[in-house]
Amino acid sequence: DAGVIQSPRHEVTEMGQEVTLRCKPISGHDYLFWYRQTMMRGLELLIYFNNNVPIDDSGMPEDRFSAKMPNASFSTLKIQPSEPRDSAVYFCASSFNSFTDTQYFGPGTRLTVL
Amino acid sequence: ILNVEQSPQSLHVQEGDSTNFTCSFPSSNFYALHWYRWETAKSPEALFVMTLNGDEKKKGRISATLNTKEGYSYLYIKGSQPEDSATYLCAYGSGGYQKVTFGTGTKLQVIP
Numbered sequence: 001d002a003g004v005i006q007s008p009r010h011e012v013t014e015m016g017q018e019v020t021l022r023c024k025p026i027s028g029h030d031y032l033f034w035y036r037q038t039m040m041r042g043l044e045l046l047i048y049f050n051n052n053v054p055i056d057d058s059g060m061p062e063d064r065f066s067a068k069m070p071n072a073s074f075s076t077l078k079i080q081p082s083e084p085r086d087s088a089v090y091f092c093a094s095s096f097n098s099f100t101d102t103q104y105f106g107p108g109t110r111l112t113v114l
Numbered sequence: 115i116l117n118v119e120q121s122p123q124s125l126h127v128q129e130g131d132s133t134n135f136t137c138s139f140p141s142s143n144f145y146a147l148h149w150y151r152w153e154t155a156k157s158p159e160a161l162f163v164m165t166l167n168g169d170e171k172k173k174g175r176i177s178a179t180l181n182t183k184e185g186y187s188y189l190y191i192k193g194s195q196p197e198d199s200a201t202y203l204c205a206y207g208s209g210g211y212q213k214v215t216f217g218t219g220t221k222l223q224v225i226p
Binding site: 048103 | 146148156157158159160163166167203205207212213214215216217218219
């Protein structure tokens with residue numbers, strides 16, 4: 001298996017633009033997690049899905065952030081409109097069949113909002 | 115908010131030294147405790163998952179213990195090598211909140 005795939009790896013955009021981050025989890029994994037890494041807060045859980053259904057989105061910062069998982073092999077995290085304070089590395093991770101199973105992380109997307 | 119604390123925040127050791135760090139977590143509603151190793155510019159990689167009080171895990175020179183009653187886990191590295199330099203994260207799985215919360219990590223630098 002190729003592991004968790006994220007795209008793009010780097011994104012530079014201007015304030016106010018829409019940004020879409022993409023994730024393909026490991027095949028057969030039922031759980032998908034989106035995290036944000038910042039200097040101040042470390043690794044923050046934004047949202048996670050079980051069998052494509054959002055379970056906990058309490059970490060989503062505000063209405064500008066939204067996440068979808070239309071099928072078992074694809075998820076998006078969208079920021080609209082983007083702001084400079086959204087600049088961070090965004091990780092996607094997947095796990096097999098429990099929210100407590102080992103998580104396998106993608107390479108991350110480094111987002112810079114100018 | 116679940117409080118998962120790791121100490122120390124950072125650590126410098128000489129090559130060959132043994133070291134250990136701590137992860138503290140709520141002792142109620144415990145499901146699982148994970149340790150991850152996170153090298154700079156890479157993604158976190160799983161080291162261990164522990165679910166039972168008294169669990170001990172070992173992988174090469176790295177081992178971990180778990181005390182769910184008092185809410186802590188220790189990670190030990192024996193004979194540190196420069197390639198052990200990384201941030202070590204623990205993650206606490208709570209049944210009550212149905213989520214996993216990561217600590218902020220211990221950054222280890224091993225000096226040759």
